[in-house]
Amino acid sequence: MSVEKIKTEEKSLNFLEEIVEEDLASGKYKSIVTRFPPEPNGYLHIGHAKSICLNFGLALKYGGKTNLRFDDTNPVKEDVEYVDSIKEDVKWLGFEWSQELYASDYFDQLYAFAVDLIKKGLAYVDDSTPEEIAAQKGTPTEPGKGNEFRNRSIEENLDLFAKMKAGEFPDGAKVLRAKIDLASPNMHMRDPLMYRIKHAHHHRTGDAWCIYPMYDFAHGQSDSIEHVTHSICTLEFIPHRELYDWFIDKLEIFPSHQYEFSRLNMTYTVMSKRKLLQLVEEKMVDGWNDPRMPTIAGFRRRGYTPESIRLFCDKIGVQKRENLIDLSLLEFCVREDLNRNAVRRMAVLDPVKLVITNYPEGQVEELIGENNPEAEDGGGTRSIPFSKELWIEREDFMEEPPKKFFRLGVGLTVRLKYAYIVKCTGFKKDDAGDVTEVYAEYIPESRSGHDTSGINVKGTIHWVSVQNALTAEVRLYDRLFKVENPSNEEGDFKEYINPDSLQVLPIVFIEPALAEAVPGAPYQFLRKGYFCLDENSSSDKLIFNRTVGLKDTWAKEVKKG
RNA sequence: UGCCCGAUAGUAUAAUGGUAGUACGACAGUUUUUGGUACUGUUUGUCGUGGUUCGAGUCCAUGUCGGGCAACCA
Numbered sequence: 001m002s003v004e005k006i007k008t009e010e011k012s013l014n015f016l017e018e019i020v021e022e023d024l025a026s027g028k029y030k031s032i033v034t035r036f037p038p039e040p041n042g043y044l045h046i047g048h049a050k051s052i053c054l055n056f057g058l059a060l061k062y063g064g065k066t067n068l069r070f071d072d073t074n075p076v077k078e079d080v081e082y083v084d085s086i087k088e089d090v091k092w093l094g095f096e097w098s099q100e101l102y103a104s105d106y107f108d109q110l111y112a113f114a115v116d117l118i119k120k121g122l123a124y125v126d127d128s129t130p131e132e133i134a135a136q137k138g139t140p141t142e143p144g145k146g147n148e149f150r151n152r153s154i155e156e157n158l159d160l161f162a163k164m165k166a167g168e169f170p171d172g173a174k175v176l177r178a179k180i181d182l183a184s185p186n187m188h189m190r191d192p193l194m195y196r197i198k199h200a201h202h203h204r205t206g207d208a209w210c211i212y213p214m215y216d217f218a219h220g221q222s223d224s225i226e227h228v229t230h231s232i233c234t235l236e237f238i239p240h241r242e243l244y245d246w247f248i249d250k251l252e253i254f255p256s257h258q259y260e261f262s263r264l265n266m267t268y269t270v271m272s273k274r275k276l277l278q279l280v281e282e283k284m285v286d287g288w289n290d291p292r293m294p295t296i297a298g299f300r301r302r303g304y305t306p307e308s309i310r311l312f313c314d315k316i317g318v319q320k321r322e323n324l325i326d327l328s329l330l331e332f333c334v335r336e337d338l339n340r341n342a343v344r345r346m347a348v349l350d351p352v353k354l355v356i357t358n359y360p361e362g363q364v365e366e367l368i369g370e371n372n373p374e375a376e377d378g379g380g381t382r383s384i385p386f387s388k389e390l391w392i393e394r395e396d397f398m399e400e401p402p403k404k405f406f407r408l409g410v411g412l413t414v415r416l417k418y419a420y421i422v423k424c425t426g427f428k429k430d431d432a433g434d435v436t437e438v439y440a441e442y443i444p445e446s447r448s449g450h451d452t453s454g455i456n457v458k459g460t461i462h463w464v465s466v467q468n469a470l471t472a473e474v475r476l477y478d479r480l481f482k483v484e485n486p487s488n489e490e491g492d493f494k495e496y497i498n499p500d501s502l503q504v505l506p507i508v509f510i511e512p513a514l515a516e517a518v519p520g521a522p523y524q525f526l527r528k529g530y531f532c533l534d535e536n537s538s539s540d541k542l543i544f545n546r547t548v549g550l551k552d553t554w555a556k557e558v559k560k561g
Numbered sequence: 562u563g564c565c566c567g568a569u570a571g572u573a574u575a576a577u578g579g580u581a582g583u584a585c586g587a588c589a590g591u592u593u594u595u596g597g598u599a600c601u602g603u604u605u606g607u608c609g610u611g612g613u614u615c616g617a618g619u620c621c622a623u624g625u626c627g628g629g630c631a632a633c634c635a
Contacts, residue, residue: 012574018577041634041635133633134631140563141564185563186565187630187631193632195633197633212633235566235628236628236635238566239566240630315585316574317573318574319574321566321568322628325573325585326571326572328586329584331585332586333585335597339598340598373595373597407596416594460596524595550595550596551597552596554596555596
């Protein structure tokens with residue numbers, strides 16, 4: 001390979017990798033520490049996967065470590081259910097955290113930090129109502145103004161803050177604020193809140209506390225305590241950075257640094273926990289792990305693999321500009337993985353009966369089918385029963401086939417996959433005009449692997465032997481929303497939900513080998529797409545979810561007309 | 562109209578003052594016992610205007626457009 005060739009194939013660094021390489025090269029750090037800091041108030045979605053891949057990926061690439069730290073400073077919204085799901089999802093994606101930590105682990109330390117700032121004259125207790133505080137903050141174009149509480153003595157502040165902690169005041173009666181600059185052009189510097197009173201039960205600290213730190217007074221300090229070198233978050237936190245640095249500076253603690261990248265947006269879905277929670281609570285979907293949800297749990301149930309999601313995160317890159325990624329890129333990534341790894345099977349989703357008129361009544365032949373043509377050895381084989389009556393797809397027969405239709409129609413020949421070439425001789429319709437049976441004659445010397453017929457056919461179709469068929473329920477999923485960017489549309493985003501996002505096929509005929517289908521394993525139903533067993537599937541009732549369809553150039557052709 | 566961030570094909574993402582490249586998509590073709598896969602080819606781009614320079618997507622100025630910021634949320 002030429003030098004140029006190698007050079008062009010070398011993947012360029014994203015801006016965060018560049019920063020890390022510079023910091024390592026300059027000796028600023030010997031190794032890096034990152035963290036993934038979810039709030040346990042919802043399930044992780046594909047946008048979090050981007051952040052997870054970034055944070056863990058950086059540490060993996062440059063030899064550092066990544067902590068999983070729950071940002072659990074608001075007890076009224078948080079729950080252990082979410083903690084558990086988040087841990088499961090991160091693990092499933094294939095990452096191992098160095099330590100499992102909680103911002104709530106630092107409540108004592110954070111309290112001491114606050115006391116330190118009070119002693120330095122940099123924080124005060126304010127008795128104002130939320131409305132008063134908002135009004136006194138001014139607006140982005142007008143400076144805010146102070147109030148009488150701002151000038152309380154250090155002693156009084158210390159006393160009041162201790163009483164806040166001791167539970168002497170009701171919720172909302174007082175807050176602790178940083179004393180910074182009410183005229184700052186950065187709204188976040190206009191004496192931000194540090195602590196508020198909430199007599200609420202916390203999922204970890206129980207009833208030990210009735211004051212809880214705000215995000216801004218918890219996140220940076222938690223990073224600092226953990227010696228996080230690169231604290232990576234999304235763009236909306238840019239204005240918080242000045243405050244992040246201010247607290248670290250005034251507290252004189254380890255200087256973690258914050259860097260921001262743009263969050264992931266994807267077409268035909270929504271990516272905010274608030275909206276996803278709404279879909280769950282209003283039962284628009286079957287829970288957080290509904291296969292139509294953009295949650296990690298949803299993708300897992302849908303049959304997406306960790307590899308495919310990691311590949312996707314790698315392909316979308318990292319930048320600071322707003323973006324809206326094509327869903328087709330994610331689908332490309334999952335097909336790429338599944339094409340290599342999914343076991344091939346046959347299933348007839350919309351059946352019509354094909355009768356091989358010259359095949360002996362009652363005879364059953366066991367034919368051999370390779371499990372995966374992409375695998376080196378074909379992935380092994382399985383046995384498939386063939387008989388006189390077969391199920392084939394309704395769409396594989398046409399009464400009046402157009403020129404480029406390489407399937408069945410009277411007089412047309414096709415290969416039955418793994419079996420014989422058949423020639424269509426006729427069909428039967430019912431009173432409603434629907435085709436009920438298709439007739440064909442097989443060519444005995446055309447059997448797969450032993451074909452001496454010399455006949456060439458353009459098309460190959462899949463089938464399942466009627467007398468040996470098993471049945472299953474199949475769930476076909478489509479995009480959750482009808483429009484590319486539901487959040488950008490007028491009105492409520494829920495108005496744009498795709499009414500056809502789930503199609504249930506109660507009875508689908510599948511080949512016998514599928515009785516041994518394994519949960520979590522990917523299957524390709526030939527010519528139909530990739531499927532996996534649903535979590536509610538049982539040996540009595542098999543249920544398959546369609547992960548993604550195959551690319552279908554014929555469907556495109558038909559659409560064009 | 563205060564502050565902050567951003568702008569490269571349809572969508573993403575490179576080019577670090579020196580040939581605007583890659584992927585997905587779309588389109589066309591080759592191969593094929595999956596109208597899949599693989600392979601080949603085609604298509605479409607530096608937000609505008611000035612300036613610096615032998616040379617600007619890149620640096621400077623200015624304008625335009627998009628996004629964010631005034632939760633006791635994170």
